[in-house]
Amino acid sequence: MFTATNITDYEQLNKTLKSLLEDETDRIANLSNAASLLNFYLKDINWVGFYLFEEKSNQLVLGPFQGLPACVRIDNGKGVCGTAFRGNDVFVVDNVNEFPGHIACDANSKSEIVVPIYKDGEPIGVLDIDSPFYERFSEEDRTGLIAFVDVLKKYI
Numbered sequence: 752m753f754t755a756t757n758i759t760d761y762e763q764l765n766k767t768l769k770s771l772l773e774d775e776t777d778r779i780a781n782l783s784n785a786a787s788l789l790n791f792y793l794k795d796i797n798w799v800g801f802y803l804f805e806e807k808s809n810q811l812v813l814g815p816f817q818g819l820p821a822c823v824r825i826d827n828g829k830g831v832c833g834t835a836f837r838g839n840d841v842f843v844v845d846n847v848n849e850f851p852g853h854i855a856c857d858a859n860s861k862s863e864i865v866v867p868i869y870k871d872g873e874p875i876g877v878l879d880i881d882s883p884f885y886e887r888f889s890e891e892d893r894t895g896l897i898a899f900v901d902v903l904k905k906y907i
Contacts, residue, residue, distance in 0.1 A: 761891070764899065765899055768785060768903065771784050772903070783815035785815075786816050786817050789817075790817035795884050796880055796882050797859055797860060797882060797883045798819065798881040799818060799879070799880045800878075801868075804874040810827060811826075811832055811833060822856040831853060831865050831879075832854075832877050836865075836877050839869060841867070842863070843863075843893055844865075847861060848861075862884060862885055863879065864880050864893065865877050865879050866878040866897060866899075868904055869904075875904065878896065880896070
């Protein structure tokens with residue numbers, strides 16, 4: 752077992768993801784396995800999962816995840832997830848308490864990374880990962896998780 756801490760580790764993680772998903776077409780199954788894979792390989796995290804965009808409500812709705820129970824609905828443009836999704840920007844937040852409008856689902860979370868997921872220009876949702884440590888997520892995590900989502904969206 753390795754823990755993803757640099758680009759080479761993420762390249763291996765993304766190869767593992769591809770091999771895990773390549774024969775499955777069910778979106779929920781693939782998102783579930785992706786969340787599990789990240790939960791297993793990433794160190795110093797306390798929550799990892801997906802929020803999926805629901806057009807009729809203009810909200811992100813809780814999808815497959817690993818961790819404590821979470822907020823079920825997040826308004827588009829609210830909190831770290833909604834803001835990252837609305838702008839289609841990856842957000843790395845070193846201290847969630849300093850993020851205006853942060854939605855605290857778990858008081859133990861101190862830092863967060865959110866990667867929006869769009870497929871063929873269509874909104875899918877976000878990958879959200881929390882850590883109980885400040886400044887947990889690096890540029891290597893940002894780059895590696897963007898690549899992870901690029902692999903994943905081929906199978907959802």
